[in-house]
Amino acid sequence: MSPRIFFALALIALCPRAGAFAPISFDHAVSAYENGNHAEARIAFERMAEAGMPEAQFNLGVMWLNGEGGPVDRVKAALWIDTASGAGYQPASQARDTVVGVLDDEQRAEFVSQRQDWTREHSLQALFQRHRARPCSDECSSAADADAGTTDPAGIPPTRITAGHTSEPLQLSIDGRQVYIDRIAPSYPRRATERGIMGVVRLGGWIRPDGALEQPHVIGADPRGYFEEEALRAWKQWSFKWAEDEAPSSPIYITQRIVFALEGEQVQGQTMRDISTAVERADEDPEAAYRALWMVEQFELPFADEVAVEAKTSVINQAAMEGVRRAQIDLARRLAYGHDVEQDRAAAIFWLKQAAFEGQAEAQFELARWKTLDPSFRADLLHAAVTGGFLPAVLWQIRSALDANEPDRDYVASLLDQLPREWRNRRDDAVIAQAHRIASGD
Known part of the structure; x- marks a missing residue:
């Protein structure tokens, strides 16, 4: 008779899982x-x-x-x-x-x-x-700036904002459909300018068939507390127009990254030296090196072009393998679109899994949107992101629940409870208002 072996783990007491979903983390x-x-x-x-x-x-x-x-x-x-x-x-x-x-x-x-x-x-x-990323060869795709993190790229190339910046209109293909975008540039917050702070805000929303942007929201910001308000205010004013006969039959989810960057003398020399040192010492501190590389790329700092693609790839590979969750998600996006590396969607899925299994809701939500994955796995991923309170996932699931022939009243109510208060009370939002009507039995 075989011996019984038990889990040699420091078990963590967590709330029991609801429903028939398999856990993700x-x-x-x-x-x-x-x-x-x-x-x-x-x-x-x-x-x-x-x-x-x-x-x-x-x-x-x-x-x-x-x-x-x-x-x-x-x-x-x-x-x-x-x-x-x-x-x-x-x-x-x-x-x-x-x-x-x-x-x-x-x-x-x-x-x-x-x-x-x-x-x-x-x-x-x-x-x-x-699943290591390999530096991009001359034949690699250059259409890698889409920032959706899914197999159906619905992201917009990042908008870079500097003080007094204005944004030019764009013509893009989103989900295989041509759309014209008029962008409104946000103001650079004075508090950030005075302190020499740069940052990135990730935004999401749904483009309706008539071009209106529904439920614009902030996905995340780095650093927090400086740029979200201005970025969201501008995002809400963007206008979208589908090319003739190319409007979708239902809203399409898109993401946008707005980069707030300072230029010239506004970037402190000490900051630049610190970043350069961190990149050079990648073997000693992969997370610090990745953070430095991220700043170089996001903010297009003066020596950005001096960092070879091979060095960038080495830094991000090392950080991802060391378990830096942000690096894993970033590497997955690069691999999905061939951004500076050879496109490899299987590797992109692998790195998203590494972050998702450690409880990163953003990775869970992105992975749930890969249509090539097993439907039950996608459902489990989305459920995990929703129960974790990740706003884009909760909004996504509310919309899905309302699309059912007979929406489940109790389930819709439970989803509303997952929303932050400012969203739960937003009765001027058509989707939220409909969800409240279903939940109350009206």
Whole structure:
């Protein structure tokens, strides 16, 4: 009889998962297991294990060994625990010999025959090497500025704002349809100018068939508290006009990145020296190097052109492999569109998974919008982002719920509860007003 091996983890007490959704983050998967939801936990750990997470590989192996959430399979248990052990995960290393030791002759032969290929397919280091970004060659696509993070690029090239800046009209293809965009440039906040602060705001919204922008909102800002108000005020004033006979049948979600940058003498020399030093010391501090690279690129700082594409790619690869979540999401977007790197959408999905499985709602939402993924996985991702209170995901799900033939009153009400108060009380918003009518039974 095989020994039972239990999770050697510092379990985190989390609220029980609602509904039949499989958890996305590792902590929630552990919570699901502890709450007896073994089938859902097994699905979650399998997804994470296939993405190279050693802790999940060990836990999945334990579940295969003990028949929790599915049948017993000692060979798969041994393969997963062996892979986690090879990654240096201590509980797996302690359990490996015991698990392999209970295999019978036939099972051991199967384990040995599969082990090399299994490790090559699932070990984290092998996956890192397989999904590394490679600098763009001359043949790489130059149409990489779209900033949607999905397989249906509906982003607009970033708008760069400086003091006194005006923006030129754009003609773009969004979701394969031509649209004309008149952009209103936001004011550069005086408080930011006086302090020499630069920043980036990511915005979202839905373009209706008539060209109106619905539910414009802030996705995120770096730094917070300086630029969001001005960026959103300008975003609300943008106008969109679809080319003749190219208007969509329903609203299309788009994103926009507005970069607030200072120029010339307004950029302090010390800041520039600090950034240069950080890039040079990437091996010592990958996160600081990535942050410096991000500033160089976002704000088009004076020596931006001096940083070779190879150096940029090396810095972002290293930061992503070190677990810097922002770098993982950024790298995924670059890979999705071939921005300075060879386009590789499988690698883009891999890096989004790394961030999503660690609970990053932005990555969960972006990954949920990849139409090539399994529908149940996409539903689980979206559910995770919604329950995490990520505003774009909540708005997206409210719209989806209202599109149903018979919207679920209780579900719509629960989605409204996920909104921040200023959005929940926004009765002048047609979508929110309709959701309130459904939720109240009117």
